[in-house]
Amino acid sequence: MLKLSAVSLQLGTQTVLHNISFSQQHDEFIGIIGPNGAGKSSLLRLIQRELAPDSGNIMLRQRALARYSNLELAKSLAVVSQTAPPLFSLTVEQVATMGLLPHKSWFELSNSHDKHQVALALQQVGLLHKASQLTDTLSGGELQRLYIARALVQQPALLLLDEPTNHLDVQYQHQILQLTRSLAIPVLACLHDLNLAAMYCDKILLLNKGRQCAFGAPAEVLRPDMLQEVFGLPCEVNMQSRLRKLQVTFMPEPVC
Amino acid sequence: MLKKHYALAMLLAVLLLLFSMLLSLNVGSATLSVSDIVKVLSGQVPQSALAETIIWQIRLPRLLCAVLVGAGLAISGAILQNASRNPLADPYLFGLMAGAGLGATLVSVVLPPQMVSMALGAFCGALFAVALVFMVCAGQNWRRIEITLLAGVAVSFMLSAISSFILYFAEPFAANRVIFWLMGSLSPVNWHSVLLLAPVTLLVLLLALALRRQLDALLLSDDSARTLGVNTQRLRLVLLLATALLTACIVSQCGGIAFVGLMIPHIVRHFFGVTSVRLLLGCAVVGALFMIWVDNLARTVLPQQEIPLGVITSLAGSIFFLLIMRRQRL
Numbered sequence: 212m213l214k215l216s217a218v219s220l221q222l223g224t225q226t227v228l229h230n231i232s233f234s235q236q237h238d239e240f241i242g243i244i245g246p247n248g249a250g251k252s253s254l255l256r257l258i259q260r261e262l263a264p265d266s267g268n269i270m271l272r273q274r275a276l277a278r279y280s281n282l283e284l285a286k287s288l289a290v291v292s293q294t295a296p297p298l299f300s301l302t303v304e305q306v307a308t309m310g311l312l313p314h315k316s317w318f319e320l321s322n323s324h325d326k327h328q329v330a331l332a333l334q335q336v337g338l339l340h341k342a343s344q345l346t347d348t349l350s351g352g353e354l355q356r357l358y359i360a361r362a363l364v365q366q367p368a369l370l371l372l373d374e375p376t377n378h379l380d381v382q383y384q385h386q387i388l389q390l391t392r393s394l395a396i397p398v399l400a401c402l403h404d405l406n407l408a409a410m411y412c413d414k415i416l417l418l419n420k421g422r423q424c425a426f427g428a429p430a431e432v433l434r435p436d437m438l439q440e441v442f443g444l445p446c447e448v449n450m451q452s453r454l455r456k457l458q459v460t461f462m463p464e465p466v467c
Numbered sequence: 468m469l470k471k472h473y474a475l476a477m478l479l480a481v482l483l484l485l486f487s488m489l490l491s492l493n494v495g496s497a498t499l500s501v502s503d504i505v506k507v508l509s510g511q512v513p514q515s516a517l518a519e520t521i522i523w524q525i526r527l528p529r530l531l532c533a534v535l536v537g538a539g540l541a542i543s544g545a546i547l548q549n550a551s552r553n554p555l556a557d558p559y560l561f562g563l564m565a566g567a568g569l570g571a572t573l574v575s576v577v578l579p580p581q582m583v584s585m586a587l588g589a590f591c592g593a594l595f596a597v598a599l600v601f602m603v604c605a606g607q608n609w610r611r612i613e614i615t616l617l618a619g620v621a622v623s624f625m626l627s628a629i630s631s632f633i634l635y636f637a638e639p640f641a642a643n644r645v646i647f648w649l650m651g652s653l654s655p656v657n658w659h660s661v662l663l664l665a666p667v668t669l670l671v672l673l674l675a676l677a678l679r680r681q682l683d684a685l686l687l688s689d690d691s692a693r694t695l696g697v698n699t700q701r702l703r704l705v706l707l708l709a710t711a712l713l714t715a716c717i718v719s720q721c722g723g724i725a726f727v728g729l730m731i732p733h734i735v736r737h738f739f740g741v742t743s744v745r746l747l748l749g750c751a752v753v754g755a756l757f758m759i760w761v762d763n764l765a766r767t768v769l770p771q772q773e774i775p776l777g778v779i780t781s782l783a784g785s786i787f788f789l790l791i792m793r794r795q796r797l
Binding site: 259261280281282283284285286288289290292295297298299300301305306308309310311312313315317318358365 | 549552554676677678680681683684686687688690691693694695696697698736741742
């Protein structure tokens, strides 16, 4: 699906990413974690082709990323990031319909199949009943689900999520990640919260200062010694007995 | 905005436009009977011999120009506002008007009389202003539309200063001609104006309709449009150039008619919707409707005299805007 080999990126004189290599299989949910400035967003921007790597190469569906046209890329890759609500009052349906763009030529109208696709996507994220409402009336969680619906209408082979749960209440954080896991599309997500990553990711990529510290199943990556080195705080990693998921607890020393 | 509402609003606006067009043929200094107007339009011989000339040579081209100018300015405003996500964008923002003013000034004051028409001078001046703005902004890749707006303001002041300098030393008659021309009027238009404005307006409208999905995608954010495969910089450049060309054509034919491109899209958004197809078609019809009635007003308010169109649109537009701002619905 997605394969990065020895990818490096420099911005100005600073090395933002150094020698990143990992690959993603068809059914995997991969989380990218690391402290601020670790290069998580830059890595996503490379895969979105907003930035170009200085060395190494990125393959998407066995084809070099650089050889995709803009529209081809938009058909293979959808991105959901933290987007502010629209300035003009658009309806939920109008925003979801935007996802048709890469599939349509200049004068092509939306046909019944397209409308079905839009309705289906809205149903998948549970917003079909709000299709004709204005986006100003949606909560933060609903707005994020709407952007996921728009991404689904693109019919991508890979979904990129850039901090999808920021500024959301706990219930919505889980809702968004459960939803994206249930979609049968491989997902690559930047995540801030290590416990969310432990709970929902098949594999985790841990970055620190632009370097790849670890890549693998949560149990291989979320090790106390490694996390303490990267995040600079002592921590404990336990198995939550009922969920059978790892749980990270940082234990900062008292300040006083 | 629901689909039903949109269809109803559109139907109503189109009917109103057709009705207004017929009615406006009867507005003017000469009094014609309705039966004569109908006869002329249907190709029969009217009772008054003058009627045919008045309708075909004066009123019809003027009416069609009002339709095209109103539609063109409103469409340009809508395109620029959506493409820049800035509800205050206006087709005159590239210093077009100041450029046209300088062109008209040079042609009527500096060059020997009748060598170049004022319209051609204004058109070249407007394009010169746009070229200046584009040269300044080419480096920043059209990412930040605010810079384009500011460059337009600066270019405006520069070109206006040059115009004022020339006009200050010009003979009063020529200076008056330029100043009145800048206030905007549909009286100088003829069939040539229609033949110029019709294809340009139609082409820009078709271009914007073809790019409607791209324009809609820009409504959220540039990043979000790019993830849908839109080349935002190129899209913006194409749209800026198209609207600049259309506005330059309009200015060259009828001088400065401000605030139409700013005001009409706001009204249309409210009644028709925000997405491109609704907004563009709505703007075309409502802009035309508005301009027809402004022109009728300009011709009838004072006996034996026309009020410049720009005076009416600026007055109406500025009051409209102050009211919106007071209600904070911008």
